[in-house]
Amino acid sequence: MVENNNKPILQLKDISKTYSSKTSFWGGGGKEIVALNHISLEIFKGEIFGLIGESGSGKTTAGRLIVKLEKPSAGKIFLNGNEITGLRGKVLKDFRLKVQMIFQDPYQSLNPQLSIYDTVSEPLHIHKIENVQARKYLVIQALKSAGLTPPDDFLHRYPHQLSGGQRQRVAIARAMILKPKFVIADEPTSMLDASISAQIFNILLEMREKLDTTFLFISHSLAAARYLCDRIAVIYRGNLVEIGPGEAVIQKPKHPYTQALLDALPKFGHRYEVRRYDTLLKVERDASQVEGCPFFGRCKVAHQKKCIRERPHLVESDGSHLVACFYA
Ligand SMILES: Nc1ncnc2c1ncn2[C@@H]1O[C@H](COP(=O)(O)OP(=O)(O)O)[C@@H](O)[C@H]1O
Numbered sequence: 614m615v616e617n618n619n620k621p622i623l624q625l626k627d628i629s630k631t632y633s634s635k636t637s638f639w640g641g642g643g644k645e646i647v648a649l650n651h652i653s654l655e656i657f658k659g660e661i662f663g664l665i666g667e668s669g670s671g672k673t674t675a676g677r678l679i680v681k682l683e684k685p686s687a688g689k690i691f692l693n694g695n696e697i698t699g700l701r702g703k704v705l706k707d708f709r710l711k712v713q714m715i716f717q718d719p720y721q722s723l724n725p726q727l728s729i730y731d732t733v734s735e736p737l738h739i740h741k742i743e744n745v746q747a748r749k750y751l752v753i754q755a756l757k758s759a760g761l762t763p764p765d766d767f768l769h770r771y772p773h774q775l776s777g778g779q780r781q782r783v784a785i786a787r788a789m790i791l792k793p794k795f796v797i798a799d800e801p802t803s804m805l806d807a808s809i810s811a812q813i814f815n816i817l818l819e820m821r822e823k824l825d826t827t828f829l830f831i832s833h834s835l836a837a838a839r840y841l842c843d844r845i846a847v848i849y850r851g852n853l854v855e856i857g858p859g860e861a862v863i864q865k866p867k868h869p870y871t872q873a874l875l876d877a878l879p880k881f882g883h884r885y886e887v888r889r890y891d892t893l894l895k896v897e898r899d900a901s902q903v904e905g906c907p908f909f910g911r912c913k914v915a916h917q918k919k920c921i922r923e924r925p926h927l928v929e930s931d932g933s934h935l936v937a938c939f940y941a
């Protein structure tokens with residue numbers, strides 16, 4: 614476990630991101646999509662921090678903002694206390710050394726025309742590490758750490774000659790070759806089989822130990838987060854609804870949405886679905902006019918008046934466990 618008395622390596626302060634949907638053929642549309650809605654969080658050095666929510670909840674957007682593939686619409690992001698928005702020139706290059714992202718789809722994230730050696734060594738060129746011996750050594754080490762052994766068997770192959778799991782290992786080797794301080798792993802195993810996922814998770818854990826890297830692990834699965842994460846944040850349609858130590862969020866979830874996510878996990882040894890919490894409405898209510906809680910439309914325990922009108926903010930529930938619900 615990681616102690617939180619050190620300074621955060623990453624801070625999001627009141628981050629929002631809105632996209633405008635393109636005007637449709639019929640002249641409609643043009644309305645705003647709120648991908649992230651006033652998100653604040655801190656991640657500490659050495660942590661594996663999980664960001665968990667269903668598809669479309671804004672997880673990838675958060676990752677893309679942190680690696681500076683996109684700009685926030687509002688709010689600020691700090692790495693080691695320095696704001697990252699205005700970075701330019703050498704400082705930006707230095708930032709790109711320190712912060713890496715592993716993407717969800719290993720079939721799209723690798724350039725099909727580059728051999729594995731060229732793929733993994735590309736960051737070395739970009740950062741002007743040109744000594745051939747040194748480069749080869751680093752590539753081999755990175756492939757080994759990512760579980761591609763013997764590395765010589767992979768150097769001259771191409772992505773299409775590899776399985777999905779092997780490709781994701783190549784993406785990991787590439788992301789880790791310059792020993793980044795902070796890595797975002799965006800659903801790195803959601804396209805892989807369960808047994809391969811477990812191996813990839815173990816590689817991430819090993820890298821955390823060896824390189825002292827901090828991870829933001831993005832997933833739709835609380836089961837995966839439970840295995841990996843020191844702390845977990847749950848996001849619902851761009852809103853953080855719960856943050857806490859991994860164990861606490863899984864064993865004592867406080868937000869009705871987190872509880873619904875846990876109810877949805879398959880359970881071994883049960884022939885019928887077991888609904889421990891039963892917080893999800895079978896039929897969604899119309900919540901288009903609701904100004905209060907973002908989860909109102911699906912929440913069984915919502916209060917018809919209060920939750921429609923008032924928006925719950927993240928507040929401390931016990932110790933380091935935060936929840937945004939009046940009835941948690
Ligand atoms: N480039 C974009 N343009 C318009 N809408 C986008 C764009 N990227 C993401 N979105 C929208 O933002 C929301 C969050 O998307 P995303 O961050 O990809 O969610 P997740 O990774 O949790 O599935 C979705 O409604 C998605 O359609």
Ligand SMILES: [Mg+2]
Binds near residue numbers: 669672673674799
């Ligand atoms: Mg995503």
